[in-house]
Amino acid sequence: MKDIVGLFLFTMVFFIQVGNAQDKVVFKLYNQKGEIVQYTKMINDLADSDMFFFGEYHTNPISHWMQIEMTKSFYEIKGDKLFFGAEMFENNNQLVLNEYLAGFYPEKKMLPEITQLWKNYKTDYKPLIEFAKENKLRFIASNIPRRYASMLNKNGMNALDSLSVEALKLIGPDLKKYFDPTIKAYAEMASAMGEHVPPNMLNIQIAQAAKDATMAHFSLKNFSKGDFYFHFNGSYHSNYNQGIIWWINKIQPGLTIKSITTVTKSEWEKMTDEEKASIANYTIVVVDNMTHTKR
Numbered sequence: 001m002k003d004i005v006g007l008f009l010f011t012m013v014f015f016i017q018v019g020n021a022q023d024k025v026v027f028k029l030y031n032q033k034g035e036i037v038q039y040t041k042m043i044n045d046l047a048d049s050d051m052f053f054f055g056e057y058h059t060n061p062i063s064h065w066m067q068i069e070m071t072k073s074f075y076e077i078k079g080d081k082l083f084f085g086a087e088m089f090e091n092n093n094q095l096v097l098n099e100y101l102a103g104f105y106p107e108k109k110m111l112p113e114i115t116q117l118w119k120n121y122k123t124d125y126k127p128l129i130e131f132a133k134e135n136k137l138r139f140i141a142s143n144i145p146r147r148y149a150s151m152l153n154k155n156g157m158n159a160l161d162s163l164s165v166e167a168l169k170l171i172g173p174d175l176k177k178y179f180d181p182t183i184k185a186y187a188e189m190a191s192a193m194g195e196h197v198p199p200n201m202l203n204i205q206i207a208q209a210a211k212d213a214t215m216a217h218f219s220l221k222n223f224s225k226g227d228f229y230f231h232f233n234g235s236y237h238s239n240y241n242q243g244i245i246w247w248i249n250k251i252q253p254g255l256t257i258k259s260i261t262t263v264t265k266s267e268w269e270k271m272t273d274e275e276k277a278s279i280a281n282y283t284i285v286v287v288d289n290m291t292h293t294k295r
Contacts, residue, residue, distance in 0.1 A: 027062050027286045030268075032277045042282055043073045046258050047228065051219065053245060055235030055261035055280060059292040063262045064124040066284060067232060071131055078228040084132055085219050087211070087233040088118050088125055089141035091170050097141050101133045116146050120295045128232065140222050142231065144214035145170055153200070153207035172213030178250050181205045185212070185242035212237060216247030223255075235261045239279050264288045 031037045046052050054070070056063035074082050089097060093114050100110040111117065118125065132139040148171055151159040157176055160168065181187065186205040190197050198204070215233065223229050237243035238259045245257055261280035268276070268285045276283065 025287070026290070027284055030276070030283045030285060032281060034273060034276050037282065039073075043070065043077070046070075046260070046281070047074060047077045049256040049258045050227070051223070051229040051231065051248070051255060051257045053231045053233060053238040053257065053259040055233060055238045055259060057262045057286075058118075058234055059120060059124075059295050060262060060286060060290060061124075061293055062284060062286045062290060064127075064293070068127045068131065071128060071230065074228065074230060075131075075135060075137075080135075080137065081226060082228050082230060083138035083140070083222070084128065085140035085142040085215070085222070085229060085231040086125065086128070087143050087215060087231075087237060088121070089114070089139075090116055090143045090145045091141045091214070091218055092145045094141045097129075097139060101129075101136075101139060103133070118295060120293045123293045125232075138222065140218055142215040142218040144172070144210050149207045149210055152210050153203050156200075156203040156206050170214070171210060172215075172217035172247070174217065174247070174251050175206075175210050175213040178213070178247070179206060179209050183242065183246065184240060185209075185236075185246065212243045213247050215244045216251060219244070220248060220252050235263075241278075260284060262286060264290075 029037050029039065029042060031042075052074075054063075054067055056067070071082075071084075096110060096113045099105065100107070111121075129139060131137070148159070148163070148167065151163075155162075157179075160171070160176065163171075181190075181202060186209060189205055189208065190201050193201070215231070215237070219229060219231060231238075231244070233244060238245050239261050241249070241257075241259070245259065248255065248257060259280040260282040262284045263271070263279075264287070265285055266288050268283070271279070
């Protein structure tokens with residue numbers, strides 16, 4: 001019965017009928033073979049992992065709708081073993097977030113206390129926070145405080161030498177040890193600029209790596225065997241098992257990690273079979289003219 005209901009919901013959301021006009025496809029789900037996959041089958045596969053990373057397009061409503069629906073589905077399977085992490089929350093806000101989840105004070109008290117809160121919080125991330133609050137689930141503010149990423153962007157690794165012990169606790173401690181500008185995620189940042197590579201390119205790569213390394217660190221710090229960790233991040237941070245996933249595998253190899261990514265239909269059509277097979281375990285392909293939320 002559960003599979004039938006899942007298939008029904010899957011079919012309903014894939015095809016929106018407008019009057020007597022031809023059905024309009026809003027999005028499709030693909031596996032690594034480039035085949036359309038059923039939602040329920042995908043959920044069961046993803047739930048059989050330690051960590052799952054959702055690569056979103058930050059203002060794409062399909063990404064955010066899918067996140068909350070997957071959250072509900074995972075909760076049915078994993079219960080209180082499910083917990084969350086998100087790029088959208090910097091780790092120096094963890095105490096405030098924990099207190100809000102515990103019901104210490106209302107949202108109107110919490111929001112002004114969260115630094116660097118994204119403008120699309122209420123439309124796109126609030127449903128996830130409220131689900132965690134309602135079901136007493138943990139939610140990890142995994143990202144590096146923006147001020148430290150900015151310092152690294154300006155001064156490179158030398159910025160770490162000027163920070164206090166307290167500040168360094170908010171940055172992935174493995175950054176200096178494992179940073180490698182030649183790995184795919186960071187090398188492509190330079191190659192994409194062609195002949196216009198700025199003189200501080202290495203610092204830019206370090207700042208990007210600091211985000212990934214920090215998110216990996218706090219993901220692992222809060223993970224215990226038997227947990228199911230659901231992390232929300234921009235697709236760049238997890239595509240091709242790079243970014244956060246690369247750092248986790250470097251720091252603590254052996255975990256079963258899976259991912260989903262978001263691309264537009266035109267992007268999907270330009271991708272090679274090899275790219276489709278390696279970008280993520282599953283891909284959400286969204287129509288090009290989908291509306292966007294405001295960030």
